[in-house]
Amino acid sequence: MNMLTEIAPAQAPGVTPGVTGEKFAVEVRGLTREFGTNSVLRNLDLQLRPGEFTALLGRSGSGKSTLLRTLAGLDAAPEGTVTVPAARAVVFQEPRLLPWKRVWQNVALGLRVKDARKRAEEALEEVGLGHRLKAWPLTLSGGEAQRAALARALVRSPKLLLLDEPFAALDALTRLRMQAMVAALWQAHQPAVLLVTHDVDEAVLLADRILVLDHGRIALDLTVELPRPRRHGAPGFNALRAKLLDALGVREDGATV
Amino acid sequence: MSVSLTALPATGTMRRRFVPVRLLRQLMVPGAIIALWYALTVHGYFDAQTMPTPQAVGLSFWQLIVTGQMWPNLLISLQRVALGLAFGGSLGIILALASSLSRFGEDSIDATVQMARTLPHLALIPLMILWFGIGETPKIVLIALGSLFPIYLNLFSAVRAADPKLIEAASTLGLSHVETIFHVILPAAVPGFLVGLRQALGASWISLVVAEQINASSGIGYLVMNARDFLRTDIIFDGLIVYALLGLATDQAVRALERYLLAWRPSIIAAKGA
Ligand SMILES: Nc1ncnc2c1ncn2[C@@H]1O[C@H](COP(=O)(O)OP(=O)(O)O)[C@@H](O)[C@H]1O
Ligand SMILES: [Mg+2]
Numbered sequence: 362m363n364m365l366t367e368i369a370p371a372q373a374p375g376v377t378p379g380v381t382g383e384k385f386a387v388e389v390r391g392l393t394r395e396f397g398t399n400s401v402l403r404n405l406d407l408q409l410r411p412g413e414f415t416a417l418l419g420r421s422g423s424g425k426s427t428l429l430r431t432l433a434g435l436d437a438a439p440e441g442t443v444t445v446p447a448a449r450a451v452v453f454q455e456p457r458l459l460p461w462k463r464v465w466q467n468v469a470l471g472l473r474v475k476d477a478r479k480r481a482e483e484a485l486e487e488v489g490l491g492h493r494l495k496a497w498p499l500t501l502s503g504g505e506a507q508r509a510a511l512a513r514a515l516v517r518s519p520k521l522l523l524l525d526e527p528f529a530a531l532d533a534l535t536r537l538r539m540q541a542m543v544a545a546l547w548q549a550h551q552p553a554v555l556l557v558t559h560d561v562d563e564a565v566l567l568a569d570r571i572l573v574l575d576h577g578r579i580a581l582d583l584t585v586e587l588p589r590p591r592r593h594g595a596p597g598f599n600a601l602r603a604k605l606l607d608a609l610g611v612r613e614d615g616a617t618v
Numbered sequence: 619m620s621v622s623l624t625a626l627p628a629t630g631t632m633r634r635r636f637v638p639v640r641l642l643r644q645l646m647v648p649g650a651i652i653a654l655w656y657a658l659t660v661h662g663y664f665d666a667q668t669m670p671t672p673q674a675v676g677l678s679f680w681q682l683i684v685t686g687q688m689w690p691n692l693l694i695s696l697q698r699v700a701l702g703l704a705f706g707g708s709l710g711i712i713l714a715l716a717s718s719l720s721r722f723g724e725d726s727i728d729a730t731v732q733m734a735r736t737l738p739h740l741a742l743i744p745l746m747i748l749w750f751g752i753g754e755t756p757k758i759v760l761i762a763l764g765s766l767f768p769i770y771l772n773l774f775s776a777v778r779a780a781d782p783k784l785i786e787a788a789s790t791l792g793l794s795h796v797e798t799i800f801h802v803i804l805p806a807a808v809p810g811f812l813v814g815l816r817q818a819l820g821a822s823w824i825s826l827v828v829a830e831q832i833n834a835s836s837g838i839g840y841l842v843m844n845a846r847d848f849l850r851t852d853i854i855f856d857g858l859i860v861y862a863l864l865g866l867a868t869d870q871a872v873r874a875l876e877r878y879l880l881a882w883r884p885s886i887i888a889a890k891g892a
Contacts, residue, residue, distance in 0.1 A: 433790055435786055461808075462801070470788075497881075499883070499884050517791075
């Protein structure tokens with residue numbers, strides 16, 4: 362029986378998980394993706410180094426999520442080659458916790474190790490949710506739920522952590538705390554991170570490298586040299602910000618060019 | 619003294635005092651109806667032959683219990699519903715899962731079930747009697763048919779409505795198809811299944827009433843039909859009361875099942891109280 366092949370593809374064709382070269386955590390060559398006549402990614406090349414924190418900016422509908430989903434193995438890569446590590450984890454904009462499993466069970470789900478529960482609890486401690494291990498997900502606040510989703514990703518010791526606008530639905534204060542937490546977790550665990558965001562400040566605050574996706578290609582590839590920990594308004598921050606906004610076709614006053 | 623300090627214990631005692639108050643309120647309307655009924659019969663507004671007094675109904679109910687007529691008939695009715703629901707429900711679950719989880723299943727099963735469900739199953743009674751006689755089988759088959767379709771339809775659509783975002787998340791966590799079905803899709807379908815179960819219970823009682831009134835030598839429906847032959851309207855009322863109580867009891871049972879199976883729902887967490 363072809364159970365659920367339409368809704369839950371196990372592994373999208375064209376995406377090779379497994380051994381990547383020492384040099385790159387992600388290697389994409391000539392990736393083209395079309396939805397009908399809408400060509401979203403056009404012959405795109407991308408390389409991410411191990412442990413590198415990369416932010417991916419782009420206008421709404423520019424194909425950021427499509428690229429991230431391809432790397433996650435959720436979407437086919439019909440044209441081009443995509444090489445990613447087997448150990449990957451994804452955090453989406455919504456926490457996507459299973460409401461009928463307690464928080465620790467959500468984190469332990471799919472972990473094929475003996476002490477899965479202990480590991481899950483440790484990961485939850487690490488994101489500050491040690492006191493909500495047995496809570497039902499729907500009783501968590503938005504920030505707590507997103508931290509649980511982060512714990513669920515980190516407990517898998519990913520070589521590649523894919524974040525698709527994970528803070529977009531949070532209030533401003535919670536977002537700031539979450540950004541600091543992601544920076545700290547990245548430094549502690551050193552996965553390669555691809556953070557999809559539409560928030561230029563967030564990208565400058567967190568990333569080693571910032572990419573701008575436009576017309577299906579990487580239109581801009583900037584290395585961020587600012588020292589960490591970074592603060593808004595530090596020297597160099599605004600210049601970088603202006604450059605990125607320009608690349609996104611937005612002037613500082615917010616009007617589109 | 620601060621407001622919050624006095625307010626906290628007050629809500630505690632209020633909650634405990636609330637239970638009988640709510641029960642009294644719930645009994646208000648039925649009580650008024652019985653009082654009105656009593657008043658009307660006492661003053662002779664009704665024909666005593668066709669409309670019994672509340673006292674007469676109460677008395678005959680008591681007599682049915684002490685003479686031992688109630689229990690065996692109640693038991694056989696319950697048994698018919700339980701067996702019919704068990705057969706119809708299981709078949710409904712199996713068919714719904716087979717056709718909602720696989721294309722092959724859907725193509726081979728769904729169209730047939732959709733056609734069959736448009737047929738009012740009670741219209742099959744004459745055939746049932748010809749095929750199965752007048753024993754237990756036709757009654758149980760009728761109840762099974764009545765409960766099969768609500769379960770099938772609700773479970774099928776609940777499985778199909780499982781959130782694709784959660785299914786996708788499960789696949790990023792490395793869950794296999796079978797694991798995804800058990801951890802994501804089936805739990806997601808439980809609320810819809812319970813809606814189907816509720817409807818199936820309703821359909822079962824209706825099927826039972828009809829089956830027992832057409833031909834039976836035992837059961838609550840038999841008591842009622844027998845009472846009609848002897849113009850015992852008080853016993854007919856007793857039968858109606860039993861049906862109402864059974865409906866109420868099964869509804870409470872489904873509610874309890876809901877509280878257990880859907881313990882993760884915020885509304886249920888809140889109702890349980892900390
Ligand atoms: N499953 C799909 N079917 C059809 N079109 C899609 C699908 N997924 C994305 N698209 C289209 O691809 C484009 C890029 O989408 P997306 O990658 O989600 O953009 P972003 O994340 O940058 O906002 C959009 O025009 C969107 O409508
Ligand atoms: Mg997106």
